[in-house]
Amino acid sequence: SISQDIDHILETQSALSVDLGGTNLRVAIICMKGSIVKKYSEHNPTTFEDRMHLILQMCKTAIQDAVCLNCRILGVGISTGGRVNPQEGVVLHSTKLIQEWSSVNLRTPISDALGLPVWVDNDGNCAALAERKFGHGKGVENFVTVITGTGIGGGIIHHYELIHGSTFCAAELGHVIVSLEGPECSCGSRGCIEAYASGLALQREAKRLNDEDLLKVEGMDVKLSEPITAAHLISAARMGNSKADAVLRKASSALGVGIVNILHIVNPSLVILSGVLASYYKEPVQHIISQRALASAQTIKVVTSDLEEPALLGAASMVLDYATRRTY
Amino acid sequence: SISQDIDHILETQSALSVDLGGTNLRVAIICMKGSIVKKYSEHNPTTFEDRMHLILQMCKTAIQDAVCLNCRILGVGISTGGRVNPQEGVVLHSTKLIQEWSSVNLRTPISDALGLPVWVDNDGNCAALAERKFGHGKGVENFVTVITGTGIGGGIIHHYELIHGSTFCAAELGHVIVSLEGPECSCGSRGCIEAYASGLALQREAKRLNDEDLLKVEGMDVKLSEPITAAHLISAARMGNSKADAVLRKASSALGVGIVNILHIVNPSLVILSGVLASYYKEPVQHIISQRALASAQTIKVVTSDLEEPALLGAASMVLDYATRRTY
Numbered sequence: 001s002i003s004q005d006i007d008h009i010l011e012t013q014s015a016l017s018v019d020l021g022g023t024n025l026r027v028a029i030i031c032m033k034g035s036i037v038k039k040y041s042e043h044n045p046t047t048f049e050d051r052m053h054l055i056l057q058m059c060k061t062a063i064q065d066a067v068c069l070n071c072r073i074l075g076v077g078i079s080t081g082g083r084v085n086p087q088e089g090v091v092l093h094s095t096k097l098i099q100e101w102s103s104v105n106l107r108t109p110i111s112d113a114l115g116l117p118v119w120v121d122n123d124g125n126c127a128a129l130a131e132r133k134f135g136h137g138k139g140v141e142n143f144v145t146v147i148t149g150t151g152i153g154g155g156i157i158h159h160y161e162l163i164h165g166s167t168f169c170a171a172e173l174g175h176v177i178v179s180l181e182g183p184e185c186s187c188g189s190r191g192c193i194e195a196y197a198s199g200l201a202l203q204r205e206a207k208r209l210n211d212e213d214l215l216k217v218e219g220m221d222v223k224l225s226e227p228i229t230a231a232h233l234i235s236a237a238r239m240g241n242s243k244a245d246a247v248l249r250k251a252s253s254a255l256g257v258g259i260v261n262i263l264h265i266v267n268p269s270l271v272i273l274s275g276v277l278a279s280y281y282k283e284p285v286q287h288i289i290s291q292r293a294l295a296s297a298q299t300i301k302v303v304t305s306d307l308e309e310p311a312l313l314g315a316a317s318m319v320l321d322y323a324t325r326r327t328y
Numbered sequence: 329s330i331s332q333d334i335d336h337i338l339e340t341q342s343a344l345s346v347d348l349g350g351t352n353l354r355v356a357i358i359c360m361k362g363s364i365v366k367k368y369s370e371h372n373p374t375t376f377e378d379r380m381h382l383i384l385q386m387c388k389t390a391i392q393d394a395v396c397l398n399c400r401i402l403g404v405g406i407s408t409g410g411r412v413n414p415q416e417g418v419v420l421h422s423t424k425l426i427q428e429w430s431s432v433n434l435r436t437p438i439s440d441a442l443g444l445p446v447w448v449d450n451d452g453n454c455a456a457l458a459e460r461k462f463g464h465g466k467g468v469e470n471f472v473t474v475i476t477g478t479g480i481g482g483g484i485i486h487h488y489e490l491i492h493g494s495t496f497c498a499a500e501l502g503h504v505i506v507s508l509e510g511p512e513c514s515c516g517s518r519g520c521i522e523a524y525a526s527g528l529a530l531q532r533e534a535k536r537l538n539d540e541d542l543l544k545v546e547g548m549d550v551k552l553s554e555p556i557t558a559a560h561l562i563s564a565a566r567m568g569n570s571k572a573d574a575v576l577r578k579a580s581s582a583l584g585v586g587i588v589n590i591l592h593i594v595n596p597s598l599v600i601l602s603g604v605l606a607s608y609y610k611e612p613v614q615h616i617i618s619q620r621a622l623a624s625a626q627t628i629k630v631v632t633s634d635l636e637e638p639a640l641l642g643a644a645s646m647v648l649d650y651a652t653r654r655t656y
């Protein structure tokens with residue numbers, strides 16, 4: 001009927017985004033302009049079967065909701081921790097942050113179950129794609145994004161395109177090593193920037209200080225029921241706790257030196273920091289660059305991301321950029 | 329005359345190569361197939377004027393010799409330490425290894441004096457170009473070369489092309505940092521792989537041990553007149569000197585971890601080691617990769633270069649690849 005045709009015309013071309021992190025499994029409906037129309041979040045299950053089941057269930061709910069919201073879903077974009085072969089839509093290998101998540105073909109089962117094309121990439125790479133389409137990376141030929149959340153991820157844009165590498169292991173920026181010894185990392189190595197500066201690493205140090213009764217300072221309000229996190233470490237340092245301050249200085253140094261290594265290897269013109277700790281790290285990272293980078297790399301700009309949800313937006317951008325071409 | 333025409337036909341298309349290192353200034357006539365027809369070497373002068381004068385003088389001698397050798401010189405390719413803008417033919421900035429070598433336009437004066445087109449790039453980048461045209465990098469889409477000589481340099485080939493970076497500071501692999509503290513580097517930072525594993529760094533440690541009378545072991549023959557070098561450190565370690573061995577282990581670790589960082593940033597399929605210490609470092613570097621790289625990066629191949637003179641051959645390759653196009 002004519003009214004159905006008009007409804008169809010009024011629909012907004014949209015993507016279904018899935019973000020698989022160490023803690024949460026999230027799904028969102030995202031429209032062409034990059035606004036998040038609706039968002040869903042659950043705890044990420046620890047087994048492969050439960051996780052696959054929940055992904056499909058959440059996607060089906062979102063697809064139903066999309067009809068009412070006048071969003072026409074063009075495809076599904078998936079952002080996940082671990083190494084991903086985006087050509088095949090397969091998670092090759094993941095660290096301990098996501099269990100049972102190696103050699104997992106996401107494209108075939110999800111595409112079959114939902115009848116939609118599916119794109120998959122690493123969370124850090126998705127964040128870089130988000131910056132390229134919607135953020136500070138728009139029109140920038142060479143930039144790097146570093147996400148400090150539970151872990152540390154990243155993506156590298158060179159000549160306007162992602163660097164995936166020969167075995168899809170490029171831009172594993174969390175596992176840039178800044179110490180021959182250094183703390184153990186979830187990847188099995190040690191001295192990685194993730195082991196110094198991620199949310200999990202700071203939480204580990206905050207808990208250690210708290211266990212030794214060295215975290216709380218006068219005037220600091222920590223409820224007994226509340227889990228100790230990186231935020232407590234940052235408040236303690238701000239309130240004069242020198243041990244907390246030393247931990248954060250070391251974390252900032254490690255992250256800064258890791259970023260200097262990125263500058264000396266691919267030399268981007270812009271570094272975009274995102275994730276919950278981005279604004280905390282921006283200033284110390286700039287300071288470390290001024291101390292330890294080659295003169296020719298000093299002109300680099302460091303900014304914090306303006307995007308609310310880089311991984312979800314980047315996963316959507318794969319759909320929105322490629323769905324019309326229908327090529328994987 | 330007819331005999332002149334035939335002479336002209338029999339000439340081999342060739343390049344003049346210049347290599348400016350921390351120690352020597354070398355010039356070579358290199359023919360299209362990559363063989364070095366004639367080579368000249370002098371000590372690299374410490375002042376800008378003397379260096380420019382000597383470059384021109386050596387090139388003029390080589391150009392005269394080329395006539396007798398039936399080599400038709402198509403242009404001049406220059407390999408130099410420091411950061412280079414190859415589009416302009418300008419050395420932007422150099423470390424202390426080459427004095428008075430910042431903001432130096434090499435193309436204009438040399439091209440004007442010799443009447444030949446001039447190409448310039450960083451020594452590490454030239455080594456990568458040499459591997460791409462004549463060495464293990466032939467037909468390889470993504471590879472990295474790391475040169476351990478007096479200093480440490482490198483070049484990165486991505487999609488068959490060099491990565492130069494936004495300020496021509498990419499692939500400064502000697503200044504990949506593997507320790508938050510660590511030994512001081514010629515670049516002003518500390519903990520760079522060059523400060524641990526270069527010929528100069530090993531020589532520094534060998535001299536230190538020798539000064540403390542801890543270098544020589546029984547049966548080791550060191551003449552008083554002979555300067556102490558990395559080679560003495562290696563022989564001492566092989567003959568059971570545990571202090572020399574510890575220095576070399578730390579150097580190998582540092583180089584290996586630096587290369588792991590390269591793998592986690594650009595993820596090449598091949599690492600080519602060149603320079604005098606390449607064969608020494610190959611095995612320990614492979615070992616460190618097996619210990620500290622992500623599973624997805626373990627498939628990397630590490631080989632030593634077969635090329636006699638990577639920097640000279642790479643400088644020649646710029647001429648031989650681009651001279652017919654006559655574009656800089």
Ligand SMILES: [Ca+2]
Pocket residue numbers: 122123124125153154155170171172173
């Ligand atoms: Ca990544």
Ligand SMILES: [Ca+2]
Pocket residue numbers: 450451452453481482483498499500501
């Ligand atoms: Ca280089």
Ligand SMILES: [Zn+2]
Pocket residue numbers: 174175185186187188189190192194195
């Ligand atoms: Zn790691």
Ligand SMILES: [Zn+2]
Pocket residue numbers: 502503513514515516517518520522523
């Ligand atoms: Zn350095």
